[in-house]
Amino acid sequence: MDRRTFLKLSLALTLGGLAMKANAAEILSAGRIDFHAHAILPSYVDALRILGIDAQAEEGFPLPKWSVESHLQFMDKADIDFTVLSMATPHISDKSAARAINEEFAELCRRFPDKFGFVATLPLPSVEGSIKEFRYATEKLGALGVKVASNSDGVYLGDERLDPIFAQLNQRNALVIIHPSPAKLLPRENVVTGKVMALYEYPADTTRAVLNLLANGTLEKFPNLKFVVPHCGSFLPYMKQRAGAMFQMLASMNLMEPLNFAASVGKLFFDTAGDPMPEQLDMLLKIASLDKIVFGTDYPYVPAPVILRKKKVFDEEISRRGWSEKIYKDNAKTLLGG
Secondary structure (H helix, E strand, O other), X not given: OOHHHHHHHHHHHHOOHHHHHHXXXXXXXXXXXXXXXXXXXXXXXXXXXXXXXXXXXXXXXOOOOOOHHHXXXXXXXXXXOEEEEEOOOOOOOOHHHHHHHHHHHHHHHHHOOOOEEEEEEOOOOOHHHHHHHHHHHHHOOOOOEEEEEOEEOOEEOOOHHHHHHHHHHHXXXXXXXXXXXXXXXXXXXXXXXXXXXXXXXXXXXXXXXXXXXXXXXXHHHOOOOEEEEOHHHOOHHHHHHHHHHHHHHHHHOOOOOOOOHHHHHOOOEEEOOOOHHHHHHHHHOOOOOHHHEEOOOOEOOOOHHHHHHHHHHHHHHHHHHOOHHHHHHHHHHHHHOO
8 A cells, every 4th residue: 555545544534434434435445455354452352351251152262362463464464455343252232342442443543544444343232322332433433334243132133123223324324244143042052053153153143134134124224234244145145045935925925025135135245254265155146246245354263374275266266257356446445435
């Protein structure tokens, strides 16, 4: 990133979230963007301890080690110019913790404005708290958007109780990055999928949440929202025919409003975190157009050496197809450009 671009980005961050949003497309068009990465901040670790949340017990996976230095080194090796950071998992719904995490994110991004932006943590499912934090994080801290869990204490995306929040986000054409969270009730004893959330429950809960968004007409009610679905769409490519047929049947029985499944899914963006090659990218393209796909790494949950190996194969394939600029830059410009 050249000096002129760096200065533009620095200025945008100092002017706050709205200025950042207005100029991000121009500023970031020169670089490769990672839309799915996390920072394990001290404020987050402190919140887990204070709230009595055992990350390893809840996720079946140890909280990875993270530092800004190691992240920058990884970005350099991976040829990533800019990263949109979000809070780690497990998700936290405490209002004070959300504020502390967002403020620490903002400070990190002020230190490295040419490398990092962030999406705000919201204290979901609190409506009042989430609206307040969204406004503060975007207007005062320069957040690029928000991160939302697939479910927050059992309240799923698409639940009408969350509509006032999405109405506020819709007014700002907000970027909304979805991240999975384990279902509130699930079998954990003597079944591997109940022990390691990333194996099955993460994609399952993402799919559950997005189907709920679709079935309840959230995307039609709030058409300005720019949702990013993680992990190559999770199980949604498989659900294309089944859910499409089921939605038609349910509508014919007056159990839901009529919905064009393919058209509604076509409004979503998807990131490539996970294992896009050799099969998942082509599966994703069964439900998503190329202009709805952005790059994601899931660093540091996926170790840097693993990402670098996967990325080499991915880059070779999308370069062969002539898609590199589209996935790394053009689609990012659409998401961040207002």
